[in-house]
Amino acid sequence: MLRMSTLFLRTLRDDPSDASVASHRLLVRAGYVRPIAAGIFSWLPLGVIVLRNVERIVREEMDRAGFQQVHFPALLPKDPYEESGRWDEYGPTLFRLKDRKGADYLLGPTHEEMFTLMVKGEYSSYRDLPLHIYQIQTKYRDEARPRSGIIRGREFVMKDSYSFDLDDAGLEVSYQKHRLAYISTFDRLGLKYNIVSAMAGAMGGSKSEEFLAPCPTGEDTYVLCKKCGYAANVEAMTTVVKNKDLETPPAIEVLDTPNTPTIETLVEVMNKKYNANIGAADTLKNVLLLADGEPICILVPGDREVDLKRVEANLPGVKEIRLFEDEDFAKRKEFVKGYVGPQDAKKFGIKLYADPRITVGSHWITGANIKDRHARYVTHGRDFQVDGFVEAAEVREGDACPNCETPVVIDRAIEIGHIFQLGRKYAEALKLTVLDAAGKSRTVTMGSYGIGVTRAVAAIAEQNHDEIGLVWPKEIAPALVHIVATGKDERPFEVAESIAIELENKGITVLFDDRKEASPGVKFKDAELIGNPMLVIVGKSLADGNVEVRDRKSGSKEEVPVGSVVSQLINLLK
RNA sequence: CGGGGCGUAGCGUAGUGGCUAGCGCGUCUGCUUUGGGAGCAGAAGACCGUGGGUUCGAGUCCCUCCGCCCCGACCA
Known part of the structure; x- marks a missing residue:
């Protein structure tokens, strides 16, 4: 005890x-x-x-x-x-x-x-x-x-x-x-x-699963489908591909798009200057990376960021990747920062990896590999070929579940x-x-x-607490029953002690607050903070032959005759 | 490693460059009190993170280092 x-x-x-x-x-x-x-x-x-x-x-x-x-x-x-x-x-x-x-x-x-x-x-x-x-x-x-x-x-x-x-x-x-x-x-x-x-799984590699305990302070993010129960690490989430642009597009057209190094500025100029009526999702973002020192280019739709963790997890054999930095652009003058396009990849000798959304046959507005110029109708399969598909784009809440296409939620764990x-x-x-x-x-x-x-x-x-303290599950708690004796007289303490002894004899662990000097308020606060599953208060109602039994989790209270409290607790703790 | 915040008693904190560093909780002594962190009286407890500097004077201003927390990078 x-x-x-x-x-x-x-x-x-x-x-x-x-x-x-x-x-x-x-x-x-x-x-x-x-x-x-x-x-x-x-x-x-x-x-x-x-x-x-x-x-x-x-x-x-x-x-x-x-x-x-x-x-x-x-x-x-x-x-x-x-x-x-x-x-x-x-x-x-x-x-x-x-x-x-x-x-x-x-x-x-x-x-x-x-x-x-x-x-x-x-x-x-x-x-x-x-x-x-x-x-x-x-x-x-x-x-x-x-x-x-x-x-x-x-x-x-x-x-x-x-x-x-x-x-x-x-x-x-x-x-x-x-x-x-x-x-x-x-x-x-x-x-x-x-x-x-x-x-x-599709990319090969060993089978691996994580057990994730959901809670807002968790540092892992994962994807969950509330309908079919699909759950995946963000790195392992696969994309449901929808084919777009079924008709054959016209030949590539190179356009003057001054001062459009970002997707946002590009969309604005396209819509204002060329009445294009497009959104960021119609543009192709080409992100240059160094994979173990070798430059590669990742293609994602313009409305999505590249998730480097996903790329790294899904590019087999690659140990380390990082973004191109200014000095890398300085070394490779053919890559024009803000105006990169995939159509010259062969000429530049660089590998292309596309997010699955960049389907064969889809066409895009993308960089012309010339400063202040972009190209449209750049078509996958006709104007460029990729060296592989890779899950590269960030996963967003509402993306389609790979199993049932229900919008997924993103949770922390x-x-x-x-x-x-x-x-x-x-x-x-x-x-x-x-x-x-x-x-x-x-x-x-x-x-x-x-x-x-x-x-x-x-x-x-994390999963078992409230504003006032911890709420341990039975098998984890320091003790199953927390007994508080209150009052000035000896009697509540004697009764509490005999209840405690009886419980312990029955195999129920007890934390007995036998402090004489602490006030009832202090004892209650401590009991709630410590968070054992059941609380027994021996005090006031002892005059009627009762003790109070409280459930820490639900907060429910009940007056129970002293004689039956032990069997009652054994019942409740089953 | 990048960005931000913070180091004052066991805990939480206050402190325009100027007296002996203040308060609450906790602790100790005594009295009182016992169903929601009680009351009164008294007491102990601080190298103000460290080292340097500026100044007549530094908890307070400047620099160094150390430590802690948060965001990010990173993380079988």
Whole structure:
């Protein structure tokens, strides 16, 4: 039993000034956590209980699925990460340190290497597979910008698991097993979430899904169709293409369009000078990018921006892209900033990638590759050919759902879990092979699955609070029942204590506010702030042999005879 | 890393270049009070983030660095 009189806890009357999101604000105010440095927190007793509860549920569900727990150090030598290439790839996000001898170490940001090497060290036959192992470990990432309190810290607890299979079919089975285990985990955690496809299937690449907990302070945006349930990461959203311009357009016509470096000015001049009656959507925007140093051109309708994240996610094999800058234009004089068009791409030796909306046969008003001039009737397939289609244009609320064409909504969420088919990247780099039935050496294929444990605490807090405090789901709360004794006499305290003891004997956890010196108001405020599911008040109505039972979430109150309160609570908490 | 904001007691804050840095909450002592963050009296608690400068005089003005928060870039 937790007792407020001795609990190491100090609640704050005011919101901490540097906390803006609800979970951060309330977890600090209610005394669950304390900030130590940017993105680094200490956990106080109540916080530890909540964190352990989340951990326990995650562990129970992993174990139930037959996965086995292991534990790696957080402090790791450089070698495995050098071998996998991530010592260099990870960049400044990796916390690096040296020991007294000057040898390089790191604080693990994620443990693919260690899992791979551990399996390599123990297993060598296909008959040992499939294998699923997991750990719950503190991870370290020197984020460029930690934010939103617990949601994105530099130190955080994560459950990460890995599956090892001989072939793709096995990997798919392992993936589905994990997917089901995640569904039961997040259901038990009391989280609302959507399972969102995280990579465009059409473009190949590994299968990957994210578990997103919707909430306004989330930092991930995703697309949701309220009719058919389609949900996708913005990067993975696919475009429904409508054919336009079915009739054959006239030949290209080059027009004088002085001072029209932007779509907006172009539309204005076209309409005023040429009575064109067009909108931004009738123009073609040509955005020059450097993809791993090579210039490419992305075509999107003029009314849409290019979403660089979508381009990057959908251009296979490209590691880094960035926009052309003034100095790049200076080097390549053939590209006239503000007047770029696709019709000379071959001549310029540049690759074209078109958003799917730029259908073959469609014609556009676009740059003439000459300053102050634009061209119209520039037709895809006749006047230019593209090297490929790529999902490039920004996704907007109201765009058509790829399944049912209903307008989609765009929502924000916290990524609480991620499952994906890793493939052979690490197995290859670290040479994890087994002998198959024919005695031939085969590289193992892996799946990687993560749950942000500390982040889940924050997400639960985000989804379960009101103006006055936290409202924990049953399995997460520090205690199921919060008992407040009021009044000056001994009797309410004695009655409250006996109720508490009886509840604990029945397996119901209790936080008993047994403070004599605190006023009733203080106790009520603290109870609401801390947010246990049920509140029992022993005081005034004791004269009639009653106590008050309140539901934190609904706010409903009920007078219950002392004798039946325990059985009533057991009922309510079922 | 770019842009913005902010560093004054445990928390929230006030402080035209001029006395001993003020207030609320919390903490401690005593009395009083017990169904909505009680009342009275008293007390402790501050290197005003750091270093430098301007000035007769700096919490206040200037510069450096550090830290924190927000937006963006970034983020298995």
